Amino acid sequence: MPKNPSVSFHTLGCRLNQAETSTILKSFVENNYKIVPSSEPADVCVINTCTVTEHSDAKNRQLIRAIHRKNPKVCIAVIGCYSQMAAEEIKKLDGVKLVIGNAEKLNLVSYIKQAQQRHAPLVINPKIKREVFTEPVFQQNNYTTRAHLKVQDGCDFMCSFCIIPFSRGRGRSRNFENIREEAKALIETGAREIVLTGVNVGTYEDGLKTLVDVVDMLAEFSDLDRIRISSIEPTTVSHSLLTRMANADHKLVPYLHLPLQSGSDAILMEMKRQYNKESYRIEMMEAFEQVPDLCIGTDVMVGFPGETEKDFESTLHLLDSLPFAYFHVFPFSERKGTPAIKLNHKVHSKAKKERSQILRQLSQEKRASFYQSFIGKVRPVLFETPRVTGEPVGYTDNYIKVCLSDSPGRVLTNQIVPVQFLEYQEEVVVGQLI
Numbered sequence: 001m002p003k004n005p006s007v008s009f010h011t012l013g014c015r016l017n018q019a020e021t022s023t024i025l026k027s028f029v030e031n032n033y034k035i036v037p038s039s040e041p042a043d044v045c046v047i048n049t050c051t052v053t054e055h056s057d058a059k060n061r062q063l064i065r066a067i068h069r070k071n072p073k074v075c076i077a078v079i080g081c082y083s084q085m086a087a088e089e090i091k092k093l094d095g096v097k098l099v100i101g102n103a104e105k106l107n108l109v110s111y112i113k114q115a116q117q118r119h120a121p122l123v124i125n126p127k128i129k130r131e132v133f134t135e136p137v138f139q140q141n142n143y144t145t146r147a148h149l150k151v152q153d154g155c156d157f158m159c160s161f162c163i164i165p166f167s168r169g170r171g172r173s174r175n176f177e178n179i180r181e182e183a184k185a186l187i188e189t190g191a192r193e194i195v196l197t198g199v200n201v202g203t204y205e206d207g208l209k210t211l212v213d214v215v216d217m218l219a220e221f222s223d224l225d226r227i228r229i230s231s232i233e234p235t236t237v238s239h240s241l242l243t244r245m246a247n248a249d250h251k252l253v254p255y256l257h258l259p260l261q262s263g264s265d266a267i268l269m270e271m272k273r274q275y276n277k278e279s280y281r282i283e284m285m286e287a288f289e290q291v292p293d294l295c296i297g298t299d300v301m302v303g304f305p306g307e308t309e310k311d312f313e314s315t316l317h318l319l320d321s322l323p324f325a326y327f328h329v330f331p332f333s334e335r336k337g338t339p340a341i342k343l344n345h346k347v348h349s350k351a352k353k354e355r356s357q358i359l360r361q362l363s364q365e366k367r368a369s370f371y372q373s374f375i376g377k378v379r380p381v382l383f384e385t386p387r388v389t390g391e392p393v394g395y396t397d398n399y400i401k402v403c404l405s406d407s408p409g410r411v412l413t414n415q416i417v418p419v420q421f422l423e424y425q426e427e428v429v430v431g432q433l434i
Helices: 015-030 054-070 081-090 105-116 176-188 211-219 239-246 265-271 277-290 309-321 349-372
Strands: 006-011 044-049 075-080 096-100 122-124 146-150 193-197 226-229 255-257 295-302 326-331 378-383 393-396 401-403 416-425 428-433
Touching: 006 015, 015 044, 015 075, 015 105, 015 146, 015 193, 044 054, 044 081, 044 105, 054 075, 054 081, 075 081, 075 105, 081 096, 096 105, 105 122, 146 176, 176 193, 176 211, 193 211, 211 226, 211 239, 226 255, 239 277, 265 309, 277 295, 277 309, 295 309, 295 349, 309 349, 326 349, 349 416, 401 416
Parallel strands: 006 044, 044 075, 075 096, 096 122, 146 193, 193 226, 255 295, 295 326, 401 428
Antiparallel strands: 378 393, 378 416, 393 401, 416 428
16 A cells, blocks of 8 residues: 555435545545545545435446456445445455445544455444434535535434435434534635535434524524525424525525425325325425525425326326426335335336426426526526536526526636526526626
């Protein structure tokens, strides 16, 4: 092993995984590793995995094999949800030297040398404890635009299609002061927007502290401009959160991602979701009416066992009737270990594909309608890394993607500036600086 070994990172899955990879990366920097792009050869390769579907597992295995073929000498460390659920399967793959589940993955760097000295893969997969937790905080990193901040992990809702309560454990929250400490570090290193991540962030609870307290605490940082909640279960959105979103002087942005999954009461019951379509509609419309310019996105699943054409039509009608800005569409995928795998009346793959296409088309229409409703208006945009063609690109507080086609080459990264919206083009609004 060289004096300053190199390490690359591959992250699959959710924003929570991205936040955790960021923490792990910083721990490697602290231990004098050189970070290299995932496309380049490295001494160590870390793969932070997802296991939400069987397809996710297949992608994990394909990536492991591809990395080993490209660089047979690399030390492959497989961590995260797939490792939690299938450690014995993973350790049989060529090139894998280390397998760590979710309980210990943030301590990955401390196991590397031990793994490299062994002939057989090292497996670290203890039981996940259900208690308030802390995470390491590092100062070194140069953030631009937004940073993901983990505040919660695990879930108690036990939806019948979901493996997460088994791969990440039951619901638990991060120590409030530990959140404050990392937020301070992120802001000091350049982050202007913080995105709160977790499996079920709306259930956050540390003593008497709730998610509202986390939001208010973050709003006290003078150098932070925006606070965004990545995704939140519809039954956990409090009136107090909406009040803060509706307040133009508060840093919590007007954005909600509220997973729906289905617009059929029969299917929602089989999914073991905690609402019916009417209660979802009421909660969503209350939020939409209370918060000006609110962007609401959702997740929807098609082809859940037993979903008839009538059930699908109910979902389609609900999505069409509500003021969504977009939705992510997922065909149901059987997941070993979940109750849904035992259900009868499977939906044919052809029907799932057709239904997915219909909903994705509706989502494109919804996004176009939402974006076009702001044409002619002026809104602040937080600019990110420019496109490869040089145009500055960024997002409004309510998650509208904006491009400045008349300012190629102009560097606006990590600046928030007012932009007037001119026209909608292919899922982006073209604007001009004011």
